[in-house]
Amino acid sequence: MATPTIDAPRSGKVDVKYTRRKGGKGNFEMAAWLFMRLSGVVLVVLIFGHLFVNLMVGDGIHAIDFGFVAGKWASPFWQIWDLLMLWLAMLHGTNGVRTIINDYAERNATRMTLKTVLYVATVVIIVLGTLVIFTFDPCPAGAVTDLPSFCTAK
Amino acid sequence: MWSWVGHRITGVVIFFFLLVHVLDTSLVRVSPEAYTAVIGTYKNPIMGLGEAGLVAAIVFHAFNGLRIVAIDFWKKGNKYQARLLWAVLILWVVVMVPFLIRHLSIVFGGH
Ligand code: HEM
Numbered sequence: 010m011a012t013p014t015i016d017a018p019r020s021g022k023v024d025v026k027y028t029r030r031k032g033g034k035g036n037f038e039m040a041a042w043l044f045m046r047l048s049g050v051v052l053v054v055l056i057f058g059h060l061f062v063n064l065m066v067g068d069g070i071h072a073i074d075f076g077f078v079a080g081k082w083a084s085p086f087w088q089i090w091d092l093l094m095l096w097l098a099m100l101h102g103t104n105g106v107r108t109i110i111n112d113y114a115e116r117n118a119t120r121m122t123l124k125t126v127l128y129v130a131t132v133v134i135i136v137l138g139t140l141v142i143f144t145f146d147p148c149p150a151g152a153v154t155d156l157p158s159f160c161t162a163k
Numbered sequence: 164m165w166s167w168v169g170h171r172i173t174g175v176v177i178f179f180f181l182l183v184h185v186l187d188t189s190l191v192r193v194s195p196e197a198y199t200a201v202i203g204t205y206k207n208p209i210m211g212l213g214e215a216g217l218v219a220a221i222v223f224h225a226f227n228g229l230r231i232v233a234i235d236f237w238k239k240g241n242k243y244q245a246r247l248l249w250a251v252l253i254l255w256v257v258v259m260v261p262f263l264i265r266h267l268s269i270v271f272g273g274h
Contacts, residue, residue, distance in 0.1 A: 046231070046232045046235065046236070049225075049228040049229070049231075049232060050229070050232060052225070053225050053228070053229065056221060056225065057225070060218060060221070064214075064218075064262075064265075064266060064269075065262070065265055065266075068269070069265065069266065069269035070206075070211075070214065070266065070269055070270070071206065071269055073202055074195075074198070074199040074202060074203075075191060075195035075196075075198045075199045076195075078188070078191050078198070079191070079195075082191075095185065098181055099181065102174070102177065102178035102181060103178075105174045105175075105178065106174075106175060106178055109171065109174075109175065130182060134181075134182055134185045134186075137185065137186075137189055138185045138188075138189065140192075141188065141189045141191065141192045144192065145191060145192060149194070149195065152194060152195045152196075154195055154196055154199065155195045155196075155198075155199045156195065
């Protein structure tokens with residue numbers, strides 16, 4: 010006999026007329042699949058660097074206070090680093106949680122509700138985090154405690 | 164199968180942590196005092212252990228994520244998937260041991 014053929018997943022369970030979506034969505038799931046892998050590889054570098062600099066160097070986690078954050082975000086290098094990390098991690102995490110909701114929430118209404126909450130939270134966190142990184146002032150007027158050392162030079 | 168369960172659980176845990184992490188870091192925009200005060204409440208042994216657990220979860224998710232990428236894109240990835248899981252676990256130990264020594268001595272060193 011010739012080589013056996015293997016049917017596509019679900020092809021026995023789902024009538025072919027339902028397996029192709031008509032119009033609209035294009036290859037979104039394929040793009041999301043690829044994005045999970047690409048963002049994952051970049052996140053390894055961003056997150057391991059983040060953890061090393063914040064937890065391992067110098068006094069480690071004990072050194073973290075306002076002055077520590079201000080000292081980092083005074084430099085565009087860490088602003089861009091953290092901005093990229095914020096966007097990639099949030100989009101990667103949101104897409105991952107979206108998959109999990111699709112897997113376990115079987116009622117349509119439950120799935121819709123959970124995903125709506127998820128997307129609202131994602132937008133709020135990304136917008137908030139981005140605004141904080143870009144509107145941040147390392148030497149706020151009137152503040153006295155925990156300022157980075159370069160503030161007094163002004 | 165268990166690597167998948169572990170990947171899924173660590174993914175969700177990291178996601179919820181990240182939501183809180185962005186919120187507390189945003190306090191730098193409120194005032195230096197607000198930020199330093201809230202971060203100060205994290206500086207105790209219980210949070211220190213929580214941080215260690217969180218890093219353990221991230222390191223596993225990261226290495227296992229790279230394993231998933233290898234299985235999907237590398238020709239021999241499927242054949243070696245079990246051995247790659249061992250590599251993930253060994254790398255996890257190799258990274259976690261020095262991390263824990265450093266982090267826990269900072270947390271419990273009390274300076
Ligand atoms: C450190 C680098 C990271 C790498 C290499 C990585 C890699 C991956 C990969 C390859 C997947 C599988 C996607 C799929 O099956 O289509 C995945 C899933 C996931 N990731 Fe990550 N990831 C990383 C960081 C993160 C972070 C920071 C978060 C949270 C904000 C996160 C949350 C998730 C979630 C929730 C899933 C879904 C799990 C599932 O469907 O079972 N990951 N990750």
